[in-house]
Amino acid sequence: MTIPAPAAAPAPARLLVPASALLWGLQVALLSPALAIILATLYDASTADIGWTLAVYHAGGFLAALLIPAWADRNRSYLQILLGCGVLTIALAGALATASSLPPATVALVVLGGPAGLGTTMLFAHLRDAGTTTSRIVGTRAIVSVAWVGGPPLATLIIGAAGGRGILAALVVIAVLNIATTAAMMARRRRLDRVAAPGPEARAPAEAPARPVSGRAATVLVVAAFVLFQACNATAMSFLTLYVSGTVGLAILWGGITLGVAAALEVPALLIIGRLGDRIPHLRLVALGAIAGVAYYIGLAAVTEPILLLALQPLNAISVAAISGIGLALFQDLIPGAGAATGLYMNTRRIGAVVSGPIIALGALPLLGQRGIFLACALLTLAGLGLVHAARRASRARASVPADG
Structure with a gap:
């Protein structure tokens, strides 16, 4: 069953996805260039310590990107997990701010940071599940790139003014905004489902395009x-x-x-x-x-x-x-x-x-x-x-x- 799209969404609703893309892109663009500095300043980590910690962190992110999206596909819960990524970001910032040494900080990066870093993954999965066109998906990816233009310079300004904990505080602010935009998207999705159809077919996935390669x-x-x-x-x-x-x-x-x-x-x-x-x-x-x-x-x-x-x-x-x-x-x-x-x-x-x-x-x-x-x-x-x-x-x-x- 094809779900008829509304004629036009209100302006605030149309801005939800671009705002979410900008915020999730900014979160990664702030944390990625600043993480080594956070490890060095808060835990006195050496260059070798930073290298191993980042390697373990990225390995955890790799596993999270394999397991959690597959679970989201089975349950079609992309926005719910996106909301969870925001909550985990706040938990990660708190854990890093209170950790007394590098080992617990590393555990927090793997357990909390790996799943928290899946925000953009879940956003693009939600867009695909909603039947979004290629032009809009790539346009949303462009907004993430805009965040990367301003994110690293902003990170250096925050570190210069407030140190590593200043970056963690900024991440909490961004995470709260991410939670708010995701909650608004979830509420809008529920309204659209109620208008489209009352039965389970209302959440039928969009018809998949012809696959460019197969096998x-x-x-x-x-x-x-x-x-x-x-x-x-x-x-x-x-x-x-x-x-x-x-x-x-x-x-x-x-x-x-x-x-x-x-x-x-x-x-x-x-x-x-x-x-x-x-x-x-x-x-x-x-x-x-x-x-x-x-x-x-x-x-x-x-x-x-x-x-x-x-x-x-x-x-x-x-x-x-x-x-x-x-x-x-x-x-x-x-x-x-x-x-x-x-x-x-x-x-x-x-x-x-x-x-x-x-x-x-x-x-x-x-x-x-x-x-x-x-x-x-x-x-x-x-x-x-x-x-x-x-x-x-x-x-x-x-x-x-x-x-x-």
Whole structure:
């Protein structure tokens, strides 16, 4: 049964999802760059301690992103878990503020921080479950990117003024706002369900679009491709400033300017590619993003002047928009269960961040140097493009086999 949508939602209702995306994006954008400083200042953690704590924390987040979204799919309780993420964020801030040493803080990060970090995952799963279009999902992803433009600078200002506990207090304020917006979305969803139909069919999931690829082998190939894409993106983002100052020979300020330009271009790129995603197959847009990524990494390996460095950033924006925006929608098309699909996509980012370490280590080899890091990224992105093409071929081959009987 198809549920008729209301003719028009009131303006405050239309702002609920954008506000939620901005707040959840801001929560992560505040905590991620500040967590190492929190561990060092509140618990006197050494560099090695911070490294191991962050590794355990991210491992806990990886497991949470596998288990909790799958449970949400079975119970169709995305907004309820989103509300729980806000509550757990408050609990995490309280636990970190009162912990007397690093071990209990680490336990709090794993037990509370892992599930609390699933806010954006549950939000996008809710949008998918509600039958939201690709353009709106990618547009919502663009709002998360806006939060990342302002989040890290805001985190440094708060730390400078109030220290690590100041960040924890800010997280509590954001979590309270997240709880309020989620509660409003839940109330609106209940009203829509009552208007649509009284029976269980009122919560029937939206009809799923045709899957761009089918079969276990094709799915594995797409997931592997995105791990490579995410690894190369993580490498470029984390190493660019050092590369610009150490190898290209520019002032370190150019690294910050370049990252700022990249973040600014990412938002309109996401909006544009999201609209294209309603009309053009998602795999084709992902392939376009991969080609742009290959060109970008080759350009980085050859760059010698700041103007060329900035001129390359539109290619980077296209690549990031395709991988982070259309990629999310692609996984939701590909994998049954809105929560499991979104959680698996988010985990490709975590695995990619781990893989970026060995890629960066290639720069220590005398025959390659730091420029070789980006040549390796170009080759790996090209390999990811080949995996996407192989997934399409495997899917077509599977579809051409007649069913028995």
